Amino acid sequence: MKRNYLLLILIIIFLVYLGRLARGLNPYFYQILVFWGINSILAMSLNLINGFAGQFSIGHAGFMAVGGYFSSALSVYHGERFISLLNFLPLNIAQIVVFFVFLLLGGLFSAILGLIVGIPTLRLKGDYLAIATLGFGEIVRVTILNLDIVGGPRGFPGIPQRTDLSWVIFWFIICLLVIRNIIFSSHGRAIISIREDEIASETMGINTTFYKVLAFIIGAFFAGIAGGLFAHYLMMLHPSSFTFFRSVEILLMIVLGGMGSITGSILGAFILTVLPEALRGFTYLRLVIYSIILIGIMLLRPQGIMGGKEFSPLIIKKIYARVKENENTRSK
Amino acid sequence: MENVIQQILNGISLGSIYALIALGYTMVYGILRLINFAHGDIYMMGAFLGYFALGLWNFSFPIGLLFAMGGAAVLGIIIERFAYRPLRLAPRISLLITAIGVSFLLENLMVLWVGASPRPFPQKIPLQIYFIGDIVVTNRQIIIVLVSITLMFLLQFIVLKTKVGKAMRAVSFDKETALMMGIDIDKVISLTFAIGSSLAAAAGVLVGLYFNKIDPYMGVMPGLKAFVAAVLGGIGIIPGAMLGGFILGIAEVLVSAFISSTVRDAVAFVILILILLIRPSGILGKYMREKV
């Protein structure tokens, strides 16, 4: 058992280190990787709510904005103070610690908001829930527009740049592990059963409200983290990044990738990060082509690219099988 | 006090426009269970059709209005035929995404074609201002409210009293059984899109007349808000859409007047969430207990 944790930690360290090495890459390429990572976190977290729990939410940009703005405000107004509190550490380590804490606080704040919003609204079903979450997203945006402390409509500049690919990879892995571990467990099956048939699920003794809210909170948490990563990469936040269309974009990622597929979410995030870039050459025509491609994909493959299935390369499967075997023998 | 009455009058004009757009939403939703995000853009297209008809070709206002409605109806049918019909059996969310794609496409095509800058709308009806005490009413406001209400009654008549209206209600309730009755559901759905789109186009022309400004992105916010209005009133219910539109219009104007215009957009959604929490199916919606 312990060896597995060790292996996992080693893999994480290796991947995060890979992020440092990637600094030598073409900065444009590097930046796209960063955005892909952030978008993947957003997509996976929304997939937990939409794809697995079956709760139709289109207000994810709201949670992203909340987390982003909250952690940024901490960085801008309290960052220096906290870093100087940690003066017994080397400066860059202090920065890392403070950033990690702020990011976490951003995520938690977003999760708390998810709880407050989730408990009443998750009683709604289907499209009614969708429209309520859409409303929530807009309310967040308008609130930010009216908050002078974070710049309101003029945007919020002066955020220190802390995010790099390593951070993104780190949170990507955490998000992936958390969602995967939940989904492939008794709790996860409870969440999925709500999507399949909420009434039957209740009859199975599953507290559906609890699990819906749980999925919502975890989704909101990671959206908040993604928002924080996003803010500390761009060094500037603007409400125009968190409109209804951002929520739609995240939704697009999971639908394109296939609802209820974690790998699909990552793939969908990739497509929606790279496609607009690939179309840059078309300038004026770009969005026209973009929308035609979108419609085309939906018409050709309405169930999404992965169609709810997971892709795991054979090697991983084999390793997994062996690990499982070990576990089995040990537990006997 | 006069101020309040003046604001409410402004709100009624705005609300009747929301109501017209909301009707199309409600109809399409009722029949396909689709949140037709492209509907706001059909409203925009309607405004531009009116712009061409009135400005370029110099039609008279009623003819221009009818032309815009007809053109939008055709557009609605085309969109349904090529973007939505192939997906009728697909997961509903794919249909939703396609609708968003169509919405993007219409907006960006129009940006390419007519440019993004707002255009003044041909003022075919000379402005007349009536003063009632300190309260100002213009002939345009009166026209807007009258045209909207007429169209709403017409729609209500079609849906409740005609054979095709019965077929629409049947299709919206159960498509397969409607087929067994010999109803050509494709035709009925096309017709629903046509009617909904032409109502949106009417709203577009009226908005052009009222605000004297049209541009390719004009449909985004009104589209969302009209959908909110439809949900507010109880989606799928025609009088509900009207009620929702008026409530939203008046609430927005009152909020901009007495609180702040910056929170106006949020107010629509706050009202929405509150109403949904109290009445999960909207004001006029019947709460259907899920059959266990």
Add this chain to the structure above:
Amino acid sequence: MRILEVSNLSCAFGGLMAVANLDFYVEEKEILGIIGPNGAGKTTVFNLITGFYPPLRGEIIFKGKNIERLKPYEITRLGIARTFQNPRLFKQLTVMDNVRIAMHKVHNVHILDTLLRGSKFLEEEKIQEEKAREILEFFHLYERRDEIAQNLPYGEQRRLEIARAMATNPILLLLDEPAAGMNPYEAKELINLISYIRDKFNITIILIEHHMEVVMEICERIIVLDYGMKIAEGKPEEIRNNPKVIEAYLGREEESVIS
């Protein structure tokens, strides 16, 4: 001992009384049948017992505890399981997962253990899987464990639904028209299964059924509902000959081609 006692239970939908002043009880290890014409309120009684509808008034006492204000999942956790008129399986999931979901309340570990995949988690997963296998084997569904539920033939879907209900480890099992859509042969098989379950798991069963053969054969006691009210109660033989029941429900014996 009376395991479930319902007294003065009423429930209304939009002014219409679906269940009116209903009193009944179930003895431990009994099989009680509920029959009555369509719309008599039979399924509503189940929905009231399992907490899906709030009663207008009245009491439902399960094992000496009032349950009429509890949520459905809480009631399941107390030991009442049910099936539905139309099977409500988790259609897109495998047979195995359907049963494992039902064991959620029994075998569960803390979320943190789940996230860390601790040894406790692995143990519980294993236990769950084994228990699920036992149940599936009992219901002759183990061979089908990896099939998607909606791909099963209808009869097996019904059986799976009962298996799933049993996986919640109930004391009282409510079956809503288990034989609907089955031919007499299949129905007979079902009768055997139901009484076998009762004996094997030592549980109490309430049964709603239209198939008179099924009802008469396995129920020890029957209550008849009409317009939300109890019009008769008694042993199968008494019910069969009760004029009120014949009037409202059974009708005269139809001439049949085979008799």
Add this chain to the structure above:
Amino acid sequence: MLSVNNLHVYYGGIKALQGINFEVKEKEIVALIGANGAGKTTTLKAISRLVTLTTGDIFFYEINLKKLPPHKVSALGIAHVPEGRRVFANLTVLENLELGAYLCKDKKKIKTNLEFVFSLFPRLRERCKQLAGTLSGGEQQMLAIGRALMSDARLLLLDEPSMGLAPLLVQEIFRVLRKINEEGKTLLLVEQNANMAFSISHRVYVLETGKILMSGPSQEIARNEQVRKAYLGG
């Protein structure tokens, strides 16, 4: 009148029908019986073209229904009473009946048909203005049958008219069906309640897993040992 030749229907990977042949003659009552999943409902849906045929032909008189869209099939005079009644709950009883006559342009005929339906089911006349969703199960079944009769169809496809109905109501429904037949309509009936099906029909086809197991006059089949055991509980 109706003949079905070598009909195959696949859903995704599942073979629902695997080569079915049968025919219905004018003024007959033909029953299809079989267990759940045998393909009875699919057969009816194939006739009214609600499912896509993989191979095979369906002839109504001389017309091959294979290429027709569903609403054209209704226009030929085939009416389908679906499983589970499926009345339009949001419409009134009268509107439901009017929709049944959707393709009929002759106002007079609609009127006579309406009278005929009301004479069969007087209860529907009483509840004319009521929303169909508020009717009881039995009344809804009457409405569904009445709705099909309104189209002036020559052939009625009935999918489990007795399902979920109390024994007393089942008897009433079957009495009406017999009466409709006597008025000159042809009925193709899918039934779970084999007892009833045998007693009312002239001929029976027994389906099992997408194939026809046996067929013949009802009296004859009812005596078959295998059938008795499987379907008649005897």
Add this chain to the structure above:
Amino acid sequence: MQRFLKVMLLLGIIFSLLIFPLQAAGTIKIGAIFPITGPIATFGISSANGVKMAFEEVNAKGGVLGSKIELILEDDQYKAEEVANAAKKLIERDKVVAILGEVASSMSLVLAPICQASKVVMITPTSTNPRVTLVGDYIFRACFIDDFQGTVMANFVYKTLKLKTSAILVAVTSDYSKGLAQFYKEAYTKLGGKIVVEESYSEGDSDFRAQLTKIKAAKPEFVYLPGYYSDIGPILLQARELGITVPFGGGDGWDSPKLLETAGKAAEGCYFSNHYSPESKDLKVQTFVKNYKKKFGETPDALAALSYDAAMLLVEAIKRAGSSESSKIRDALVSFTKDKPFRGVTGSIYFDQNRNPIKSAVIIEIKGGKQVYKATVKP
């Protein structure tokens, strides 16, 4: 799985096409980032037009330093992440020597750090927030900063028009509008004027009757309305409908033929501050307006003029530097002085120590459906 591999392969190809720069030799590459789609596309397109026209004129005359200028125009949809992507792409893949953009200050604040870090010259034509150029020494702008125009207008209203009470209607979603309003208010109250009511709207709104009804009730003598012409037209119309007859005024955002088209008579008697007057006798202005009309079929607005100037300023700097190296261009840009300024359409430009332009403003009155020159104000 087969199909999956195919999809991955295809995506891989797209991705690699992205990274590897497509080099075309012999040209000077200049990037431009504007919101040519999205909510403020109007402004983006005008700006892009100005830039395009400038470079086409330069190329028609044989280019600069013997090579043609290649303009790489990027759209950012008015989204921060798109600005960042476009900037990285221009700098890292296309290797541009300078970037023109963005329209909005908030987006320029995303763009500026990237340009500064890569030491690529950036000139924003229209971002008025002082913070933008403070990001670093490679960041320039071609427009006034907020305080100048607001103060100019306050002086004009109070001293020249002698109007002592004023209302303010500000676009809260616009940095520009808020800045102007703030400095107008400060200067006006300092002079002794009174702001009787302050109302706000969001850019892109179409119904302003609620705010206007309130302004009407406060009975001001003048309404200061700093905003962009796309909103001004409907506001003026609705104001007149509601019976507000006092003059309105604003800043260079008013400068567009669209304003007169939309507002018509409603705009009569209004004033705004601007960089230049289209009826100016200056030959530069005359040819610019004429050529722009010919090319795009409409009179240029202030954004187009400023972008044109920003582009020309860049070309002039390259000429002066005698090199297309970014650091040399930067040095050339700061070398403009009061005596040897850059002479553009929007006036003579040279930079202060914060790389903000020092240039004069004019006041324009709308009279008889035309823009009429009223006064010049020097800084």
